[in-house]
Amino acid sequence: MKKEKKTVHSVAQAFLALLADRGVKYIFANAGTDFAPLIEAFAKAETLHLPVPKPIAVPHENVAMALAMGYTMITGDPQVVMVHTNVGTANALCQILNTNKLNLPVIVTAGRTPYTEENVEGGRSIDIHWTQEMFDQAGMVRETVKWDYELREAGQLHAIVDRALNISKALPKGPVYLTLPREILAADIGEVTFDPATQHSNATVPYPDLNAIDQLAECIMKAKNPMIITSQLGNIIEAVKPLSDLAERFAIPVTQYRPRTLNIPTDHPMHMGFDPSFLIGEADFIIAIECEVPWIPNVKKPPSNCKVAHIASDPLYTAAPHRGFRADFTITGAADTSLLALSLAMDSRLAISRDRLETRRSRLKKLKKSLNEEWQNQLTRSTHSSPISPTWLTHCLNNVIDVTSVVMRESPLDLRYLERSHPGTLFGGASGLGWGLGGAIGAKLANPDNLVVATEGDGAYMFSNPVSAHYIAATLDLPFLTVIFNNERWDAVKRATHAMYPEGYAKKRNAAPLTNLQPSPHFEKVVLASDGYGEMVTDPEKVYGALERALKSVIIEKRQAVLNIICGE
Numbered sequence: 001m002k003k004e005k006k007t008v009h010s011v012a013q014a015f016l017a018l019l020a021d022r023g024v025k026y027i028f029a030n031a032g033t034d035f036a037p038l039i040e041a042f043a044k045a046e047t048l049h050l051p052v053p054k055p056i057a058v059p060h061e062n063v064a065m066a067l068a069m070g071y072t073m074i075t076g077d078p079q080v081v082m083v084h085t086n087v088g089t090a091n092a093l094c095q096i097l098n099t100n101k102l103n104l105p106v107i108v109t110a111g112r113t114p115y116t117e118e119n120v121e122g123g124r125s126i127d128i129h130w131t132q133e134m135f136d137q138a139g140m141v142r143e144t145v146k147w148d149y150e151l152r153e154a155g156q157l158h159a160i161v162d163r164a165l166n167i168s169k170a171l172p173k174g175p176v177y178l179t180l181p182r183e184i185l186a187a188d189i190g191e192v193t194f195d196p197a198t199q200h201s202n203a204t205v206p207y208p209d210l211n212a213i214d215q216l217a218e219c220i221m222k223a224k225n226p227m228i229i230t231s232q233l234g235n236i237i238e239a240v241k242p243l244s245d246l247a248e249r250f251a252i253p254v255t256q257y258r259p260r261t262l263n264i265p266t267d268h269p270m271h272m273g274f275d276p277s278f279l280i281g282e283a284d285f286i287i288a289i290e291c292e293v294p295w296i297p298n299v300k301k302p303p304s305n306c307k308v309a310h311i312a313s314d315p316l317y318t319a320a321p322h323r324g325f326r327a328d329f330t331i332t333g334a335a336d337t338s339l340l341a342l343s344l345a346m347d348s349r350l351a352i353s354r355d356r357l358e359t360r361r362s363r364l365k366k367l368k369k370s371l372n373e374e375w376q377n378q379l380t381r382s383t384h385s386s387p388i389s390p391t392w393l394t395h396c397l398n399n400v401i402d403v404t405s406v407v408m409r410e411s412p413l414d415l416r417y418l419e420r421s422h423p424g425t426l427f428g429g430a431s432g433l434g435w436g437l438g439g440a441i442g443a444k445l446a447n448p449d450n451l452v453v454a455t456e457g458d459g460a461y462m463f464s465n466p467v468s469a470h471y472i473a474a475t476l477d478l479p480f481l482t483v484i485f486n487n488e489r490w491d492a493v494k495r496a497t498h499a500m501y502p503e504g505y506a507k508k509r510n511a512a513p514l515t516n517l518q519p520s521p522h523f524e525k526v527v528l529a530s531d532g533y534g535e536m537v538t539d540p541e542k543v544y545g546a547l548e549r550a551l552k553s554v555i556i557e558k559r560q561a562v563l564n565i566i567c568g569e
């Protein structure tokens with residue numbers, strides 16, 4: 001195979017050329033003195049029209065990570081984030097934790113403070129080159145990335161960059177971390193040749209053991225009340241249809257618990273909402289697909305005779321230190337191929353179980369009807385409640401966006417009232433708050449024709465570095481809508497306290513210290529600093545009008561918009 005020759009001078013330049021060659025489009029960077037060779041390489045590439053990823057200066061590492069997250073949520077492709085030594089890594093860490101749990105591939109690179117004190121190009125030239133050095137900088141992130149390495153010499157570049165990409169993209173996808181010492185980046189290497197990417201091919205996806213699938217099919221077909229619980233099966237967009245087909249054909253209800261992606265269309269007859277407790281008490285077989293936490297044992301558990309199967313690319317969730325859910329089947333397999341195989345295996349047993357299926361189907365139809373009625377009643381009750389109910393706000397938002405709009409959920413958005421039919425149009429977080437705004441902007445970058453909505457709690461909005469995020473959206477011309485469900489507190493923390501101490505002082509006094517965020521800032525004014533549109537809403541009757549004005553701003557005027565909606569329970 002033909003090698004491609006590129007004349008370069010520094011490793012930094014070869015690094016950028018290689019990334020471009022491998023299809024990396026963006027480097028979201030928060031620079032420091034460690035970046036000098038890269039900045040020079042970018043400037044040279046711009047002058048000489050050499051192909052390199054587009055450099056985007058992001059004023060906070062948390063947002064840089066979130067941009068890469070949003071981009072890969074839509075495309076599945078990893079982009080590069082580059083941060084400044086240990087301090088930039090520290091600021092990026094919260095979102096590195098998220099990418100790990102959400103299985104999002106991101107190549108996180110960081111400068112490594114120069115090693116040398118004298119006589120080497122790129123060596124130490126300022127006091128921080130001593131004060132930022134750590135014994136093990138990558139140790140800060142090692143537990144939360146799939147792989148980390150420090151580039152030791154120029155000759156490794158090619159293999160190491162491909163290795164980072166290969167590992168990040170292998171299922172389950174996730175972040176990798178590469179440190180780049182300044183002396184190595186600055187090294188002059190003259191002419192360089194790249195082997196084609198095909199010589200470092202990507203790993204195949206895990207295919208399930210068909211014997212295990214066959215046994216599982218047998219058990220599911222014998223079960224009276226099987227159910228499926230999933231959280232992020234939709235990470236593999238191609239898995240949504242096989243799940244929908246299987247659930248429909250075999251009358252198996254699906255709960256999307258704490259959904260991090262859209263896993264089944266919300267109008268699907270077998271979609272039974274978002275709370276496993278609704279069905280779990282009656283279940284005799286649970287299939288948890290890409291679901292690290294299928295239920296909360298302290299809240300409601302399946303009956304003791306209920307068998308459980310886990311299907312995932314890593315069904316042991318090896319990054320979780322303690323996880324003790326019952327597991328009669330633990331099947332390693334990508335969600336799409338596993339579901340297709342399971343469907344085939346169940347098909348061959350369909351004839352003997354048809355009556356049982358039809359009985360179940362009609363029971364589930366009634367159950368779904370009563371669930372819908374209950375949801376409708378709650379919506380009716382919420383319509384005029386003041387302060388504005390998150391249920392009503394979700395319903396209004398739902399009615400003004402279209403099917404392809406992308407919704408980021410980092411808020412008390414009431415999922416029951418958000419209709420989503422297209423895979424890849426709903427995303428949720430996993431642990432650390434603060435990804436929502438950057439995530440929305442990254443998604444908009446990946447698909448500029450779509451409306452993207454960041455739904456944020458007031459807490460999440462503040463965690464998302466709003467000044468940096470709105471700045472980036474304005475600079476990159478990526479107008480998006482932010483809807484803040486502003487309950488003027490950290491409600492999740494307050495609820496956790498009340499749940500633990502139902503008769504406690506915090507509950508009785510209805511004042512939980514460390515959860516109150518009053519007086520609430522005028523969040524709608526923050527976006528004005530980046531020439532966006534902002535509005536505060538307190539009256540439930542005015543929600544639609546505000547949404548229309550904000551959408552006009554985003555879609556017609558191409559200005560980002562923030563609605564600060566003062567909400568109640």
Ligand SMILES: Cc1ncc(C[n+]2csc(CCOP(=O)(O)OP(=O)(O)O)c2C)c(N)n1
Pocket residue numbers: 094410411412431432433434456457458459460461463487489490491492493
């Ligand atoms: C980075 C980070 N810090 C703290 C937390 C703990 N935490 C979980 S939910 C929550 C409150 C979030 O407040 P808000 O976004 O306003 O939503 P609400 O709970 O009010 O619905 C906090 C602080 C977290 N998950 N991530």
